[in-house]
Amino acid sequence: MALDPSRTIARRGLTGLILVAAVCLPLIALMVQDVVRELRLLRSASADNLQWTLSQAEIEFQEFRRSAERVANGSASDLETLRADFDIFYSRIGTLEASGVFVRLRENDEFDAALTTLREFLDASVPVIDGPDAALREEVRRWPPQLAELREVTRDLSISGLTFFASASEARRDGIALTLRRVALLTTALLLAMAATLVILRRTTTQLQERGRLLSATNARLNTILDTTRDGIVVADRHGRILQFNAAAEAMFGRKAPQVDGLRFSRFIRSTETKHDPVRLESLDGQGRWTMEGLRRDGSTFPIEIAVSRASAGGEDIFIGSVRDVSHSVAAERDLLAAHDRAVAGEKAKSDFLAVMTHEIRTPLNGLLGNLNLMQDTDLTEDQSRFTRNMAISGEVLMRHVDSVMDIARLEAQTPPNAREPVHLGQLLQDVVDGQSGAAVARDTTLTWRWIGPAAGWVASDPVRLNQILLNLVGNAIKFTEAGAIIIEAEAETDRDDPGKLTLELRVIDTGIGIAEDALETVFDDFTTLDTSYRRKTGGTGLGLGIARRLTESLGGEIGAESTLGEGSVFWLRLPLTRTAAPAQPIRQTEDAAEARPLDILVVEDNDINQDLALDQLRALGHRAVAASDGRAGVAMAEAQAFDAILMDISMPVMDGLEAARHIRASNGPCANAPIIALSANVLARNQERFKAAGMNDFLGKPFTRAALQATLERAMSRPAPAPRADDGPGTRMPSDAVVARLRATLSKEVADLIDWLSEADIDTPEIGERCHRIAGTAAAFEETGLRDALVAIEEAAEAKDAPTFQSRVADLAKLDPRRNDASGAPQKHAV
The missing domain is CATH 1.10.287 (Helix Hairpins)
Structure with missing residues (x-):
């Protein structure tokens, strides 16, 4: 006390x-x-x-x-x-x-x-x-x-x-x-x-x-x-004899306080396990609430919960028991268990039904679509061709819906164990971007990815499930984003107690239509679509995000979404992963085979035309090549994946090539020691020295031939570059005429727009040098030396703030306007 x-x-x-x-x-x-x-x-x-x-x-x-x-x-x-x-x-x-x-x-x-x-x-x-x-x-x-x-x-x-x-x-x-x-x-x-x-x-x-x-x-x-109080309160001495009995206890046990005064309380309660043994109050002291049976005056029993605590009064120990009649709670729990069993049975029946029905629908649908394909190869009238084409499109849409339903049924019917194998996160993300970039371009949307913080290389996970989650999230973002941007951000946080473990957070960020706040709560439910009206612009079963949720949970992670209506959405998932070593590479048979290994090359180039040309020539030489559109994206890709060499443009937005090279060299990433080759139309010796001071190994001036590109790669790699693949034809093969025509048309439009812009631009405008440098590089790629020289002269005059020379060089450039050459019908050597 x-x-x-x-x-x-x-x-x-x-x-x-x-x-x-x-x-x-x-x-x-x-x-x-x-x-x-x-x-x-x-x-x-x-x-x-x-x-x-x-x-x-x-x-x-x-x-x-x-x-x-x-x-x-x-x-x-x-x-x-x-x-x-x-x-x-x-x-x-x-x-x-x-x-x-x-x-x-x-x-x-x-x-x-x-x-x-x-x-x-x-x-x-x-x-x-x-x-x-x-x-x-x-x-x-x-x-x-x-x-x-x-x-x-x-x-x-x-x-x-x-x-x-x-x-x-x-x-x-x-x-x-x-x-x-x-x-x-x-x-x-x-x-x-x-x-x-x-x-x-x-x-x-x-x-x-x-x-x-x-x-x-x-x-x-x-x-x-x-x-x-509604609980019965019973006070007993150390021998269990009742000292006090409140009104709730009287109503509960059907006895008045004077009738039970001095009687042992164990006469009115008994254990549900040992019904014939008397209950000792001291054994219940401080043990929490116990479920027992109470005995009424008429001999009937009822479920009770009792908690006993010890106290002291006048130097003597007493026991205070709190007794609650839980008859209604027990009945409610029994009903709840029965309802749960019925719900589980219903869910299983639903899952079994979906699994069976989707399989039964898919089988004849597959035959239907196959026969439609065969029919399209026969001689059909124009109307018949149109009818079969429409039927094939509708059948393919129906097949996708059935596949989504089957995914749900398969996940609910049986969850297979996770496959634990080495996965390179950077390569996985790049594969997702490469696979979905066509759909994004079709909606005039850019799709990129990057690391936030240090990159995580190889981890142990289920690549199939992880790939499907990303495909569902990215596909959903593309569906609701038009003329916008989608970026996948990856961030790895290492466990402080165990460096071998990490938490990976992936965020798919889009600038699409966004999601209303009240719809965020159900966005991961099955068969949920944002627009259920007859006028909705996007199709789908509404199962993609539900499948992503199930797959994320099966990997031990969590998934969520944040959004602002009209501005865009962020879908994120967090996964616990374990670092692992890269899988062993197969042993190469001969040294010659090793020398012929295609190189993994990163091209960092902001100009779409130059980027396409560089990728095409590298692939023609037998290499695997991917591209980044600015220095920052190049640094992110170099930190996420090991490349044998990097072709780096110098003048780029966001981050130029020199700064990007410094970042790569200063990092501890897989490309910290990879050869970096500078690409630039500026071939002055002093600039080449600046490139090497920034950590670049070699220099390749624009325009460059395939032979010059191969020779530069050989110098950078200190060994002969692999020979072109047999199916690519001779080493002098250039892009197809259709590709060249498309690229030339793009260059002509850029030159015309630049001439119109320069006619009104002030010499102090900072974008002059950037735009002239970028288009000069493209002109050099097409061997348009006159156009390239005119653009370089304008760039140098703007940099020197020489207004008379600047106006004169702009006038010279106007003479090369492709629109004038097209009008005259006699294009010159430098015309585009």
Whole structure:
């Protein structure tokens, strides 16, 4: 039982007062005793006797001196007086030397020196004093000078002694005063402690009175609560005999309190496991709530929950039991379990139905579509061809819907174990982007990916499920994004306790139509579509996100979405993964086979035409090539995937080639030591030195031939580049005429737009150099040297702020306007 805080404070106050008194009173008694002793010493005559003795020594010396002077003047009758005075003075000096009361005084150097001088004179004079009168009279005549000196010595003896005793008396009085002050302080402290104790006792008394009133009110409220609570409250003694039975317990057990007073409570409850054994209340103490059976007066039983706690009253242990009738809860739980079993059975039946029906639908649908394909290869009329084509399109849409439904049915019917195998995250993301880029371009939308923070390489996961999740999310983003942008962000957070584990977060961010806030809660439900009207622009079963959710959960992750209507959406998933080593590569048979291995090459180029040309030539040489559209994207791809070489354009938006090269070299990524080849139409030597200072290994000027590209790769790789593939034709093969025509048309449009823009642009416009440099690179790729030179001249004039030269070079460029050449019908060598 907790102690009353007020009584605790009072006890502590009294204890403190006793301790203070126990310390202060003995100290005060000792100090008072010391004061009394010192006062007695001051009242004693010993100090006065000592001072009288010192003064008497000086007087007796003067008496002796006067007797000596009279004898020296011829008075024979004074010899006996002289001897008597000498004896008296001799005795006085002897007293000062031998008496114990003068021990401390003899420790004074001045007093001791004077005493020694007098002793030497007295010891030397004793034979003369005790000798014949004539000899004494003769010696006394020689004493006056010596006695004059001894008079001062005697005076010093007296004064030093008196001074010493005066100082000692003063010190004793100071000691008495200090002791009295200490007594006063201790007395004050004792009085303050007594006053504080009185204040505490008074306050405690007031608080105890207030607590008494509160306790009475609390008891009244508790009694009211006990009488009105729905739980039965039973109070029993340590033997289990009932002491108190509230109204709820009376109604619960069908007995009045007087009827059960003194009876054992175990008669009214029993365990559901051991029904014939009596229940001991102490075994339930502090064990939480127990489910048991209660016994009514009519013998019927009902389920109860009981919790027992121990308390103390009047020094005796008591048990307080809280009993609750849970008949309704048990019935509700039983109904809930039955409903759950029915729901599980219904879900299983639904899943089995979907699995069977979708399979049965897919089988004839596959035959239908196959026969339609065969029919399209026969001779059909124009109407028949149109009909079969429409039927094939509708059949393919239906097949996709059936596949989605089958995915749901398969996931719900049986969840296969996850395949744990090495997965390169960067390659997986690149494959998803490559596979979906066509659909994105069809909707005039860009699709890219990047790492946020350090890249994670190889991990152990299920590549099929992870790929399907990303395809569903990206496909959904493409479906609702038109003329916008989609980017996949990947971020890996390493586990602090285990560096071999990480949490991967993938975010698919789009600038599409967005999702209303109230629709976000159901966006991952099956058969959910954002637009259910007859006018909706996008198709689908509404199962893609539901499948993504199921697959994410099967991988132990979580998935969610955030969106702003009209601005775009972010779909994210977090997966726990484990780092793993790259899978072992198959052993190459010969060194020649190793030398012929195609290279993985990254092309970082912002100009679409130059990018297409570079990729086409690299692939014609037998290499695998991918592209990034600016320096930042190139850095991200270089950190995510290992490339054998990197072709880096210099002038690009967002991040130029020099800065991108520095980032790659400074990173610890897989391409930190890969050869980087600079691509630029600016072939000045000083610029090439800048490229190498930024960490680039070689330089390839625009325009470049396939032979120059191959030679540069051989130098960068320090070995011969692989030969072109047999199916690519000779090494001088160029893109098809259709591709070249399309690229030339794009270049012509860019030149025409640039001429119109330069005619109104100010020389201080910062975009002049960037646009001229980019188009000059494209012109160099088509060997349009005149156009390239004109653009470089404009770029240099703008950089030098040379307005006259700038206007002149713009005018020269206008003469190369492809629109003029088309109008004249006679294009020149430099025309595009």
